[in-house]
Amino acid sequence: MNVRVGVFVCNCGTNIGGVVNVADVVEYASQLDGVAFAEEGKWICSVDYLSKIKESIAEHKLNRVVVACCTPRTHEPTFKSTIKEAGLNPYLLEFVSIREQSSWVHKSNPKLATEKAKDLVKMGVAKAILLEPGEDIRISVGKNCLIIGGGLAGMTAALAVADQGFKVDLIEKNSKLGGILNKLDTLAPFDIDAGEIVNDKIGKITKHDNIKVHTNTELEDVKGHIGNYKVKLGNNGNTEELEASTIIAATGMNEIEPQGLIGYGKFPNIITQLQLDEKLRSKSLGKVKNVAIINCVNSRNEERGCCNIGCLVAIKNAVTIKELNKDAKVHIFYRDINIEGEDVNYFKEAVRKYDIKLIRYPDDGKIEVFGNGKNGALTLKTYDILIGKEFKINPDLVVLTTGFQGDSTVEKLRGLLKVSANPDGFFQEAHIKLRPLDFANDGIYLCGCARNPKSIRETIEESLGAAMRAGIPMKKGYVEAEGIVADINKELCNSCGLCAKTCEFGAIEFVDKTQPPNVIKALCKGCGTCAAECPNDAIDIVHYTNEQILAQVDAALEERPETKIIAFCCHWCALGAVDIAGVSRFEYPTNIQIIRVMCSGRVDAKFIERALELNAAGVLVAGCEFPTCHYINGNDKCKDRIERLKKKLSKKNIDTSKIWDVWLSAADGPKFVATVKNMVEELKLGR
Amino acid sequence: MSKSVLIIGGGIAGIEAALNLADYDFQVYLVDNFPTIGGLMARLDKTFPTNDCSICIEAPKMYEVQKNPNIHLLTNCEIRRVNGTEDVFKVRIVKKPRFVDEEKCKGCGKCTEACPVSVPDEIDNKIGGLRKLAYIPFPQAVPNYYLIHPDCRYGKMKDEGACIGDCIIDCIQCRECPIALCVKACKDEGGDAVMLWQREELLDLEVNSIIVASGIESFEPPRGLYGYDVYDNVITNLQYERLMNAGGPTQGEIVRPSDGAHARRIAWVQCVGREKREGKPEPIPYCSKVCCMIATKQTIVTLEHGADAKAYVLHNHLQTYGKGFYEFYRRAKELGVRYLKGKPSDVFENPKTKNLTIRFEDLDKGEVEDLEIDLLVLSTGLIPGNSNKRLSKILKIELNEHGFIKEKDPVNAPFETNVKGIYVCGGATGPIDISESVSQAIGASMKAAIEVSR
Structure with missing residues (x-):
């Protein structure tokens, strides 16, 4: 079929026409190879003119359209739908910006502005001649969600996904659901029993027809993409295969044992915050009279950042100790108190009511604890920066608020799910601000402490959010992508696999060097980085x-x-x-x-x-x-x-x-x- | 039939909730008081801890809102009345006049060009930005329609040169305007979109649920606090954000209001709004969470702009709670930012140079020190949006003691207010960063979707 390009040049009132000689541009365009029709309009985005474009497409049998007007960033959808209504494939449109790129910025030189507008139109026509029809790409998505991790995040997400009417496979590597909550006593700042929350969730999950729980189970293998994951689960040597449409990673976190720091490991009465929680939960703490809680151990240093929740946990456990023995002395040694918003009230009230002593120690973290020889008694020495002198106590229990790391399975999952994680094993979200619950790969989502340490409240919020993110494609039944995607020429491809490594969206499936990789079009975002990187020029980008x-x-x-x-x-x-x-x-x-x-x-x-x-x-x-x-x-x-x-x-x-x-x-x-x-x-x- | 939701507030939380629920096949009515969506985020230059350009990442979402056929965008609108039960809320909305016909406005800007009157731009305050009385709030505004200040009617701006000739007829009766320059400019373009006689319109909707995402505001320091509004070179962190912005009034140059000279020594004072004075309670009795990282971001951007600049942050408890925040703080320190523990007891101005001296006790050293600087930035906290009280009355939802919208039970009923079917997310719940706002908006959408479908 002959290429017949129609060129429509806008005056934009006088915004373009007041500088650029639009008639001249139209005349020039009509002489270009491939152009069958060219015309100017006062406002080519007006409803009247849009119908005129449609008529012209029919009348002059146009099969490519160039619009020369404002900016594609705002007006491309309008013209795309117009040519679609006229029966043309919307990918046969080329947008030329002669207002933002010429009349508005070359105002004092109308002659050169007109020349430039002509050049821009010529470039647009040159591309338009080579345009090919494209199509939006769709993959169907079923209604099964795999959730990895049965802690609070995984359980909350599972219930929210199941409540939408979708099936959930919830896998947990331990024998019981609950995650880190199974070790905690109460939850700050709500004074709720951790065990109660776990039991409540387990109760709801057990009753829910849409949720199948797999305990003692780990993910062995994942193949495929959104809408079509083939998953292999391992359970004490047995394997089970299942299919999933979407995946939520809710793998939680673990406390890092501060080996060798501040006497940990040397003295039995120096324990971590999580060990304290376990003792409080099992009511096995015993009688303590003088407790020192040290915050920011093994965090806020060169290796890792703030643990986010330590200050809140420290105050919560201090309160519990005081409730067990109101005569006990509790000192919290801190650097900066990271308690914000409403939680400040909880903190202030606790400090006041229970007479908890706060000592601010210097940022270089100088706190020494040593045994003083008397059956397990300890001496703690530091510098109190608020008083401005050395501070010394003899605690019978020292509690270290330490940093956290992602779950040990993250290393393996990272490879299986083709996602990233930071050195502490916390997963990397697609964008820290605007896509906190997505991975870059469509179809896989994350929530809770798998991202970084989170409070109970944040965990619940994110888990509901992740259930929404996973729910959207399952509710729609499909995912759709614009047709601007990579296309691999299998004859030119030497199967080096560089494209698959380059792609940040997991859109290129590379099996091995014996066969060319395959583009999963619905995942491809059309950035074209793979095409530019391909050493054999075997990849092109549609449009x-x-x-x-x-x-x-x-x-x-x-x-x-x-x-x-x-x-x-x-x-x-x-x-x-x-x-x-x-x-x-x-x-x-x-x-x-x-x-x-x-x-x-x-x-x-x-x-x-x-x-x-x-x-x-x-x-x-x-x-x-x-x-x-x-x-x-x-x-x-x-x-x-x-x-x-x-x-x-x-x-x-x-x-x-x-x-x-x-x-x-x-x-x-x-x-x-x-x-x-x-x-x-x-x-x-x-x- | 698809279900519907009313989202109050078109900041990043409202936008995110709208996009998610629209994708979930809800009919979404997104209402914003302002003529554009975008909220507080659209006024920021960068976002911590990555220093992403704020509008660069927000604007594509704003365009998506405009393109989405399931989202009905109602800007420049206010909620007037809500009646209803948990299944259906009857909502009356007032569409305030823009004095521009949205169907006819092409966004060409000829009215702005024609308007001879410039006024200080609300978002730039004392750092000197101006806007016309016919304007769009910012170039990436969605929707991209212009609006005309109400004072332009009745020939009131005649003395400013905005009209040719006199008029005594009530604009609302007249329905045409032969004298206003903006009307003429639009007509000359063949547009006829400026309508000084436009009146407010009432819209009635029925929705199945409501999400309140009415946002948060920056605290305006009282006159005299650390010399604010008294000394020229004391500004707030939000004003500093505009100074840094390439699209702001100084095109990204960090210059002093007093003389336009480049500021070389800049100090940030944290926790502004948490001072107890004369036996009065603190204006902000809670930690606003984000100001430490905002200051850190501002110092990093400043030092990256001008390597010879010196930056000081006077702080109390440094909030580094989020992912990558502490690392961000360390980056600032590596760039040479000096973090000093302490709060100024006094700020003096040198009347000749307009330089400032801060007197404070350095808690690490235990000594009182004086620090001379060119520019002082007050890191002000976040306070409840001024629409919270009104919304609480109209929607019959409770506020907490600080004036934020109260969540019934964050553990067992997250995002729920005391009224069934009404949810809350983002800055309306309290101080919050962009990332958490987005997570909450998605979570609240889930809550609304599940409850409505029950």
Whole structure:
């Protein structure tokens, strides 16, 4: 079929038309190869004009559409649905931004602004000619959830998933559900018995038809992806296989024994906070008269951060000791009290009512405990920074509030689930702020102390949240992804597996070096990092193919390449900064021609090389500032790639001073403008 | 038929709850008092402990809200009345006039260009940002419609040059405006979207459940506290956030309000709002959790901007409770930030240089010290949103002693208020960071979804 491109150029009232000679651009567009129809409109996003676009598609038998107007960041969905209504595949649209990238930023030079608008339209048409129909991708998702870990988080999530009508397999490596709560006495700040909560949850779980509990069970193997996990469970040497649609990791945490610290291990009456909880729970503490609780042992140091819950636990157990023996002396040695919000009341009230002594010791952690020879009696010595002198007591029990680490199974699970964890064995969420309960891989979620130490309240909140995250695809029955995905050419592929390692979303299944990997399209986010990294050029990205991007480069540099800078901008922050420069009407030189990619990770070295071969004045790669990347770390990989390219070119004696990069936030309009101005100046351009 | 939910508040918690419930096939009515969603997060420059750009990560979610067919976005709206039982709540909403027809506004900004009147931008306060009377709150605003200040009607801004000619007719009667420049500018663009005669509208809805995500506010220090509002170079942490922002009034330059010079020595005072004065109780009787990390973030960004800058943080209990927080604090220390235990007893200004001297007791050394600086940042705490009281009356939900919305029982009935079918999440529950707000919003959505489907 012949390619017939329709070009619609917007005046945006006078926003574009007041600077750019729109009629001229339309005339120019109509002469371009492949263009069957070109027209201007006052507001091409208006309802009237959108129907006109639909009529024109029918009348002129258009099969590709280029709109030249504002920014794809706000208006792409509108035009996509319009051409879809006209019967065209929505992937056959190319969006050209002549307002943000020309009329608004080259106001004082209408002639050059018009030239640039023409170039942008030409680049758009060049790409449009090569566009292919795409389709949204769907995988069906069933209604079974596997929950790993039967502590409070796992149990709470299990009940919430089951209450939605989905089936749950809840696996627990120990013989009893309850996790760390099975060792705790009471729960702060609510003064609830830990055992009671566990029994209550176990009761509800046992009665629930939708939950199957597997105790003494560990995960042996996981294959597949969201909607279709094949899971192998191990139970004392027996294996069981089952299927799951989604997975929640609620593997909890363990206390780190502070071997060799502050006399731990040397004296029997130096114990950890968790050991104290166990003694209180089993009522086996015995009579103590003088208790020293030391906070921040083995945490808030170079190895690990704050344990989050230690201050609250310390005060809770201090209260219990006082309730057992109101004459006992209890000192809490602390660095900073990390008790916030409402819990401050609980803390203050406890300190006041039970006369608990608080001693602030220095951040360098100087506390010495030694035996004083009298049947197990200890001496504790430190410096009280509030009084400003040495402080000494003779406690009969020393309790160390120590740090935590993720469960010992995390090391294995990390590999099985293809997710990351930090050195302390806590799982890494997809984004610490905005996707706290997701992993980067769709279909797997996390909650509670598997992320980092959590209070009871936070654990419950997160567990409900994880049940929602897992519940959404099961409720819908499918997951859907945009059709901008990786496509592997199996003939060019030599099965090296680099793409699978590069992908942060687990979207590439690599079995071994005997067969090409497979893209799980519904998981692919379309960043294109794998395509840019592939040593054999065997991967392409639908809608951002090598051929399409190179066609844009070629079109941009067809005339007067020595005056032009080709800029590859990511759709998110870099284009955001370009748009802000536009909205703020910051002027910058017209030399820059922007090519949009979804992520800077997509920018292949050969795109840059092609621009240089065609004698471009310069190349700018613009991505999200670090550490923000909408595809986790595509910007990092791009930056490394640019460095490698520069080294390679230097060896060939090719001048690399034309290759620039800039890493922007979406508010960085001024920085983008400054970069363009610098480039123009340093590369001695000017038209 | 799909179930419906009303979400009150379009900050990050409301946005997250809306997106999750919309994906769960709920009809979502997302109501915000302000003309745009985004909440407090949209006003921040960076987020701790990763220094992600705040609007860069929030704006894509805001666009998703706008695109989602299950979400009905009601900005510039207020809840007026709620009646109902646990199954169906009848809600009356007032849509305040924007004086711009949302169906006709193309977001082109010609009205702003035409408007001759600039006023201080609410979000920039004393650091000098201005906005026009015809404006959008910020470039990434969702929805991207402009609005006109109510004072622009009745020819009131004529003396400011906003109108040509006189008018004595009531705008509401007139229904056209031949004199306002913004109206003319829009018409010249072929738009005709500015309607100074717009009136408030009433909307009635029926929903199955309600999530209160009305957010939290930053405490405004009283005049004189550490020299605030008396000395030029004393600002709050929220104002500092705008100073750091490349899109802010100084384009990210850290300059002093007094003379526009770059600030080289900057100190942060923590726990502002927790002072007991003249026998009065503390204005904020709880720890606001996030201010220590906000200060840490601000010092890191400052030192990364200008390597010769010096940063001091005067603190009491340093809150490093969350994942990666302590590591973040260590990074600041490695960059050279000096953390000093102690609270200023006094702040003096040098009337000539406008530099400030802080007098404080360094608890580590046990000595009183004087520290001379160029700029003082008050790390103010977080206080209940000013709509909490009104919402508590309208929804018949209880507040806690501090004025936050009370959760009935965080262990056995998380996110529930005392009214069945009404849930709470995010800053409305108390001081909270973005990550926890998001987790709570998702959790509260789950609660609402399960209860409604029962």
